[in-house]
Amino acid sequence: MNNFWNKIKIIFKDPDLRKKILFILFILVLFRLGANIPIPGVDQIRLQTFFAGNQFFGLLNIFSGGGLSNLSIFMLGVAPYITATIIMQLLTMIFPRLKEIYFEEGEQGKQKFNQLSRYLTVPLATLQGFGLLALLGNQQVLINLSIFDKIMNIVIVVTGSLILMWLGELVSEYGIGNGISLLIFAGIVASLPTTVQQVLFNFNVSQIPLYLGFLVSAVVIIAGVVVITEAERQIPISYAKQVRGMKMYGGFSTHLPLRVNQAGVIPIIFAISILLFPQMIVNVLSNISSGFIQTVSIFLTNFLNNSLVYGFLYFILVFAFTYFYTAVTFDPQALSNNLQKSGAFVPGIRPGRSTAEHIAKILYRITLVGAVFLGLIAVLPLGMQAVTGTQAMALGGTALLIVVSVVLETIKQTESQIVMREYE
Numbered sequence: 001m002n003n004f005w006n007k008i009k010i011i012f013k014d015p016d017l018r019k020k021i022l023f024i025l026f027i028l029v030l031f032r033l034g035a036n037i038p039i040p041g042v043d044q045i046r047l048q049t050f051f052a053g054n055q056f057f058g059l060l061n062i063f064s065g066g067g068l069s070n071l072s073i074f075m076l077g078v079a080p081y082i083t084a085t086i087i088m089q090l091l092t093m094i095f096p097r098l099k100e101i102y103f104e105e106g107e108q109g110k111q112k113f114n115q116l117s118r119y120l121t122v123p124l125a126t127l128q129g130f131g132l133l134a135l136l137g138n139q140q141v142l143i144n145l146s147i148f149d150k151i152m153n154i155v156i157v158v159t160g161s162l163i164l165m166w167l168g169e170l171v172s173e174y175g176i177g178n179g180i181s182l183l184i185f186a187g188i189v190a191s192l193p194t195t196v197q198q199v200l201f202n203f204n205v206s207q208i209p210l211y212l213g214f215l216v217s218a219v220v221i222i223a224g225v226v227v228i229t230e231a232e233r234q235i236p237i238s239y240a241k242q243v244r245g246m247k248m249y250g251g252f253s254t255h256l257p258l259r260v261n262q263a264g265v266i267p268i269i270f271a272i273s274i275l276l277f278p279q280m281i282v283n284v285l286s287n288i289s290s291g292f293i294q295t296v297s298i299f300l301t302n303f304l305n306n307s308l309v310y311g312f313l314y315f316i317l318v319f320a321f322t323y324f325y326t327a328v329t330f331d332p333q334a335l336s337n338n339l340q341k342s343g344a345f346v347p348g349i350r351p352g353r354s355t356a357e358h359i360a361k362i363l364y365r366i367t368l369v370g371a372v373f374l375g376l377i378a379v380l381p382l383g384m385q386a387v388t389g390t391q392a393m394a395l396g397g398t399a400l401l402i403v404v405s406v407v408l409e410t411i412k413q414t415e416s417q418i419v420m421r422e423y424e
Contacts (some may be wrong), residue, residue: 010418017417024175027167028186034074034160035187039153041145042071050139071136076161077187078168078180080125084117086266087124093328121165122158129157176417177410185406188399214384221380225404228373231260233366235359240343256335258363261370263325265401268378270325271317272398275310311382315375322371323364332360377401 011017047069068075092099101109133153136142145153164183171179234255336356345351349358377400 011414020175020417024171024177024182027171027175027179028182031074031164031167031183031186032190034163035072035190036070037073038071039073039075039156040149041142041153043141043143046139046141047071047136050136050141068132071141073156073160074164075132076125076129076157078161078164078183080128080161081117081121081165081168081180082269083128084120084124085114086269087120088113088117089329099331118165121162125158125161126154129154129161133157176413177406181402181406181409184402188403217384222400222404225377225400226408228370229261229401229404229408231369232257233260233362234258235362236347237339237344238347240345256339256359258359258366259370260366261373262330262363262367263322263370263374264405265398266325267318267321267371267374268398268401270321271314271378275314275317307382311379314382315379318375318378319371322374323367326363326367326370330363332356332363335359374401 011021068077088098089102092102098113102113133142133150137145137150142153165180168179168183171177171182173179175182234257236253237256238253333353333356336352336359339345339355340351346355346358349355378398
């Protein structure tokens with residue numbers, strides 16, 4: 001406990017650390033202010049009704065930091081930038097040059113890769129902004145808008161998304177932690193008071209055992225998420241001895257950490273986007289005045305609204321995308337080549353292809369644990385909602401993973417800053 005308070009004192013006594021913390025808070029205040037400034041022409045009553053019955057836009061609202069539920073100037077959030085980054089990573093499988101930039105050119109290659117992602121963000125934000133505003137206009141959420149007003153709304157939301165991308169990168173450069181992740185984290189945490197208010201409003205003395213059970217479950221689930229998020233498999237690595245002149249280099253051992261949850265929250269994003277895309281098509285078909293199409297629309301709606309079917313498909317998609325995304329972003333052959341170039345090897349394994357196969361074998365085994373874990377976390381809110389009977393007590397899903405990951409990463413970076421200053 002004393003160690004904790006000593007670290008807090010160091011944070012507030014050190015001018016550089018204090019400046020970084022205050023800078024982060026200033027950016028988050030700007031973000032929350034912008035997330036509450038609506039674009040012109042919003043019908044708030046119809047907006048609340050629309051969001052109450054649409055899970056897909058609930059997911060998008062997470063990545064907009066709550067800005068989408070208000071149709072604010074930041075309604076797109078950092079979703080276009082995240083989508084652009086994912087697309088660029090997928091393109092590394094198609095274009096060898098992109099793969100070379102991302103995996104082999106070091107920090108300079110990563111910066112070039114990020115710059116390409118920023119360029120791609122602009123057309124994606126424009127397309128997404130146009131699609132969302134057109135859909136909301138068809139639902140009568142946006143009313144009394146001229147053509148000029150519609151164009152201005154698109155310009156406003158695209159500009160808002162680019163501003164958030166810029167603010168996130170400023171936090172990454174001048175603050176502590178990943179700026180994009182912190183903005184998403186701030187949006188999730190900002191919704192907690194509303195959730196607590198809903199629980200207290202519906203409080204019933206007879207449900208005290210349910211609330212206690214939920215609190216215990218929440219502690220266990222969060223602890224499990226922390227353990228799996230931090231879990232890693234360490235592969236022993238040795239460096240061969242090299243004699244240069246009168247000095248000897250190498251001859252020491254270390255380890256190569258492979259994370260159990262290598263893919264993060266990306267598989268859940270992929271899965272829920274694919275799973276809920278048919279629901280958007282069904283919503284469009286339901287407006288067509290044809291007996292056959294109406295029958296098909298009703299059948300698909302009932303099928304997709306079945307909790308068991310939805311949960312099963314959700315779990316399978318998350319499981320499959322975990323393996324897919326891990327294969328895209330982690331190249332055992334490139335890692336093996338880098339180890340061989342630096343004079344490192346896995347004890348008992350031949351360098352080159354044998355090392356790549358050994359690393360891939362271990363990676364696919366531990367990914368099984370990560371895939372099952374992500375699948376269970378994804379469907380957990382459905383189970384919690386079925387047990388508790390209220391959406392406010394549906395713990396789990398993308399929001400929980402993001403909150404835990406951001407908190408752990410920020411704590412690590414803060415501690416590294418403190419250790420560096422204690423050393424000085």
